[in-house]
Amino acid sequence: MRFLKVFRKTFLTPLKPRTSFSQCSEDLIVEQFFISLIKKKKKGVYVDVGSHHPKRGSNTYKLYKLGWSGFLIDLEDDKVLSAKLARPRDCVIKAAISDKNEKATIYTSGKFSTNTTISNEITKNDESYKKIGVIETECLDQILQKHNCPLNFEFLSIDVEGNDYKAICGLSLKKFKPKLICIENYSAQGGIDALINSEIHLFLSSHGYDLIGLTGPSTLYTNLSSK
DSSP, X not given: OHHHXXXXXXXXXXXXXXXXXXXXXXXXXXXXXXXHHHHTTOOOEEEEETOOSSSTXXXXXXXXXXXXXXXXXXXXXXXXXXXXXXXXXXXXXXXXXXXXXXXXXXXXXXXXXXXXXXXXXXXXXXXTOEEEEEEEEEEHHHHHHHTTOOTTOSEEEEXXXXXXHHHHHTSOTTTOOOSEEEEEOGGGGGOHHHHHTSHHHHHHHHTXXXXXXXXXXXXXXXXXXXX
16 A cells, blocks of 8 residues: 555646746746745836847746836847837836946847846957947836836836846835846856855845855845835
């Protein structure tokens, strides 16, 4: 009898596959973080900076499918149009996010590329990047205030190809208090010591955010006082 019970548990228990739309399964961590809200069918707000494709590789599409909504921000016309077509419930914004207002050159390595950036550091030694335009950068504070984003929104995702530190510096974390932040940090590729000494980590730590997850180049932080 015991053998049959163990056999049943081992081979007959149904598997429950979990679908991820993110590049490195970031959305599975996000889903687990907000599981209590999701189980109660409560709908939160997200801000997705560098949203790229509205579904493929998206850190917020899983939440959108659960009924959440928010703000999708990207600097290319085709990506903005794609987001408007696929996610009508969201507020889609064309903007280049940085820590101040200034003219910036847009570089890309291909049409609808995931690597489009305004970071000179990323592009200066890579001949695959081509200039495709110039844009006036804006701070995230300005964008969120303009579009009446709630101060205590649930989730912030930042993936802007090397300009991530400047993007987070353009948000006042004394005013806006996202409960969970997922931000790309290339320093993570150098190991944990490089990560905890990086500008992004030191900035978020100074504002009370603790590192709770790491997957690929993405790092996840929460401020327990904002939960």
